[in-house]
Amino acid sequence: MPERREPAALPRPPADLNGVDESTWLDVIHKMDEVYTQLVADEVALEAKNAELEQQQRFIMSLLSAMSDVLIASNGDGLIEETNAALCELVGRSDEQLRGTPLAQLVADEHSGARLRHALQSALHERSTETFEIDLLDAQGQRVPVDFNCSVRRDGSGRRAGHVLVGRPLGEIKRAYKALREAHEALKRAQAQLLHSEKMASLGRLVAGVAHELNNPISFVLGNVHALQKYGDRLLRYLERVHAGAAPDELAALRQRLRIDAALADLPSLLQGMQEGGQRTADIVAGLKRFSAMDREERSPVDLRGVVDRAIHWVRKGMAPDFTVSWQPGDVPLMVRGSAGQLMQVTMNLIQNAVDATAGRAGARLAISAERADGWLRLRFVDNGPGIDPAVLPRVFDPFFTTKPVGQGTGLGLSISYGIVEQHGGRMSADNAPGGGAVLTLELPAEPVAGQES
Numbered sequence: 001m002p003e004r005r006e007p008a009a010l011p012r013p014p015a016d017l018n019g020v021d022e023s024t025w026l027d028v029i030h031k032m033d034e035v036y037t038q039l040v041a042d043e044v045a046l047e048a049k050n051a052e053l054e055q056q057q058r059f060i061m062s063l064l065s066a067m068s069d070v071l072i073a074s075n076g077d078g079l080i081e082e083t084n085a086a087l088c089e090l091v092g093r094s095d096e097q098l099r100g101t102p103l104a105q106l107v108a109d110e111h112s113g114a115r116l117r118h119a120l121q122s123a124l125h126e127r128s129t130e131t132f133e134i135d136l137l138d139a140q141g142q143r144v145p146v147d148f149n150c151s152v153r154r155d156g157s158g159r160r161a162g163h164v165l166v167g168r169p170l171g172e173i174k175r176a177y178k179a180l181r182e183a184h185e186a187l188k189r190a191q192a193q194l195l196h197s198e199k200m201a202s203l204g205r206l207v208a209g210v211a212h213e214l215n216n217p218i219s220f221v222l223g224n225v226h227a228l229q230k231y232g233d234r235l236l237r238y239l240e241r242v243h244a245g246a247a248p249d250e251l252a253a254l255r256q257r258l259r260i261d262a263a264l265a266d267l268p269s270l271l272q273g274m275q276e277g278g279q280r281t282a283d284i285v286a287g288l289k290r291f292s293a294m295d296r297e298e299r300s301p302v303d304l305r306g307v308v309d310r311a312i313h314w315v316r317k318g319m320a321p322d323f324t325v326s327w328q329p330g331d332v333p334l335m336v337r338g339s340a341g342q343l344m345q346v347t348m349n350l351i352q353n354a355v356d357a358t359a360g361r362a363g364a365r366l367a368i369s370a371e372r373a374d375g376w377l378r379l380r381f382v383d384n385g386p387g388i389d390p391a392v393l394p395r396v397f398d399p400f401f402t403t404k405p406v407g408q409g410t411g412l413g414l415s416i417s418y419g420i421v422e423q424h425g426g427r428m429s430a431d432n433a434p435g436g437g438a439v440l441t442l443e444l445p446a447e448p449v450a451g452q453e454s
Helices: 022-066 085-091 110-126 171-204 207-243 248-257 260-292 304-318 340-357 413-423
Strands: 070-075 080-083 130-137 143-154 160-169 300-303 324-327 335-338 365-373 376-383 427-432 438-445
Touching: 070 085, 070 143, 085 130, 110 130, 110 143, 110 160, 207 248, 207 260, 300 304, 300 340, 304 324, 304 340, 304 365, 304 376, 335 340, 335 438, 340 365, 340 376, 340 413, 340 438, 413 427, 413 438
Parallel strands: 324 365
Antiparallel strands: 070 080, 070 160, 130 143, 143 160, 300 335, 365 376, 376 438, 427 438
16 A cells, blocks of 8 residues: 655745735645545555455456366357366366367367357347357366356447356266266165065065965875876786676676776776866965065056965964964955065964964964055054064164074064065054053055045
8 A cells, every 4th residue: 555645835925926825825735735635535445355356356267277077158159268276187178278269179079069169149138048058178188078058248338248168067967966876776786686585584484384385285185196006007917807808797897896987986086186186286285386586577466355365374383373363354445556476474473473473372373454445545454563662663664673592583574574564555563452462553544445435
């Protein structure tokens, strides 16, 4: 800031100056002093404004240098006037080298050049920001896709002075998106494997029941096969004598001794029994195959009545023959849309949890009830176990959370069941019954029934 100087002393006016006295001369000196003081104040203000302007300019330049997005300011002729460090680093040229360079020299090919020209023209005519993607050449001469926003730049009087282009190189974004997509696919595969593993664990617990179920029809078929072998031997002996031309009396006696008539009468029932046994075995195997197969997201009408019946049957046959289950759905329509195998897995998990919770208790039982209201089907599973500790109640559906001893539970059963129900558009909840025991509620959207309201 310049030092303020006192005005130099002026010579006294000549005494012979006509019409001007000393007071007038003093007024002139006073006015000159005021003008000088104002000039000094204006100079101080100007220097303050210059300092502030320099500070703002440094601030703007620091922002431009810190930007990861590339910035280009061009004039009306398409020549570069200003850039930032991100663009200089991308193309491998300094700011001085880029100034005065046509925008078209930065693009990788004619197609990108045509898109750039179209974007510049569109920004002029439509008075809006134009978004487009073009390829630039980086410092190594490689193509780099850049997503640009283009807008009109105006001068202080509001007239068009050129364009401002702000762009983001897409190489890093695309690589990050690819990594994210791969991680998502890996997560989906891991989730599918967890689901399948839990299904296999549930299936493994039911091996004893499966063996029992298969043993009955197979034993029945084998017994009928042995009977058919005996009947076949008798018929073969009788036919041999017929073809040998034996006398009628001999054939009649042989027919009676070999009980040919009784064997022939018994053949239809034997064949029918074998057919029923084979069909029963095929049904059991098909049911197990459906349950153990990887889910294909197929959705079709499912009768929950049959799902619950089969789940109760398998659990009791497998591990809990003495476990009492009360299941009386009555005439309530229990049709939903979903995957029968997945819904059976959910139901089996809920029943198996009740078995585990009541293990060692006299009179262990589970009551299952059904209700259809407001477009929903609700199945309530109420056991007579110790219930759920209120402190852990909010966590019962968390993955890997279990209150069972180590080695007796994975903590995935309820979590996977919860996810399956959500995929079916339903919901699950857990609570304690007023009289003791746990209450698990399964709700699914009801499938409309012809002639009835949902």
